[in-house]
Amino acid sequence: MTDEIRPRPHQHGFPTPEDLPGDTSREDLTGADVYSDGTEVEARSQWLLFRRKFLRHKLAMGSIVFLFIVTVLAFFVEQITPHAFDEPNILMRQTAPTFEDWHLFGTDQIGRDYLTRVLLGAQISLRLAAIVAVLSTAIGVTVGALAGFYRGWIDSLLMRITDLVLVIPLLAVLLVASALFGGGDPVRIAILLALFLWTSLARIVRGVFLSLREKEYVQAARACGASDLRIIVRHMLPNTIGPIVVNLTLVLAAAILIEATLSFLGLGVNPPLPALGRLMDDGRSSMLTSWWLIILPGIVLVSIALAINFIGDGLRDALDPTQQES
Secondary structure (H helix, E strand, C coil): CCCCHHHHHHHCCCHHHHHCCCEEECCCCCEEEECCCCCEEECHHHHHHHHHHHHHHHHHHHHHHHHHHHHHHHHCCCHHHCCCCCCHHHHCCCCCCHHHCCCCEEEEEEECCHHHHHHHHHHHHHHHHHHHHHHHHHHHHHHHHHHHHHHHHHHHHHHHHHHHHHHCCCHHHHHHHHHHHCCCCHHHHHHHHCCCHHHHHHHHHHHHHHHHHCCHHHHHHCCCCCHHHHHHHHHHHHHHHHHHHHHHHHHHHHHHHHHHHHHHHCCCCCCCCCHHHHHHHHHHHHHCCCCHHHHHHHHHHHHHHHHHHHHHHHHHHHHEEEEEEE
16 A cells, blocks of 8 residues: 655645655755746845845945045045145156156145045045935925925925025036135035035925825724834835935935036135045146146045946935846
8 A cells, every 4th residue: 555645734825845855845954945947935034135136236336335435545545645734845847657756646746646636535525425425315305304294395495495405506606605614625515515405306205205105004003102203214205215315325426526517616615635526626737748637536536426427326226116136
């Protein structure tokens, strides 16, 4: 009499892997069921899906590596280069990039090491952009959340203020404001930029909050007696993290470019601090004979902005639930 294989009862009427004959399944180190034919059943969390999508974005990963290297070089420039940023050397004025005395980016009109000055300019740009990103994100999230959650006259008032800031010619107002209030200080310039770069995020957050406020879990939290602040912070704000993070990267790149524009026009960071825009402005007069004075800081500036934008593209694709995993 042959043995009969009888599957054990299952909740949904289907046999489990343990019910089938032979060594049909095993459990790997991650806890997933792996069948003998190679089929694997794995529970995928949102964080796992985001990480996989982001790590497969080659431009974003390469940009992170590049930005990390530039940031380390910029913030440890005094330990990396043997020259001070304001140390002149009349004997080596306008020297082309060379390994002699480690002037890898050459020297400027009075013999100062240009690599040190470019790296310090990148440090100033990154510091300023970080301040702008944090302040503008805080303002934009606050305005958008209040407008989308409360609607009514609060929404109308906040959105009219947002529209007013949007129609203002940004560069013209920044030039005037920087001349009156900036004073060449990076922190003041960062605050001025933050006061004008929060509008797009406010409109994005408002739109997301308008859709979230009608969700069942928000209505349930309100029925349970949760305060408005708790509903906004604990239940609605976490669902807007994706757009906020992506917009933050865009603001970082925009702040770096706008600050460079202001410095190039003479209304940004003032000497002796060597902002990238200021370095390009100083080298403009001798660009035909000393090309490195304007080309090298320009390459560093554009490369940083592009790297940040590529990281933002990777985050956007990874956080988009409609993007299929390849």
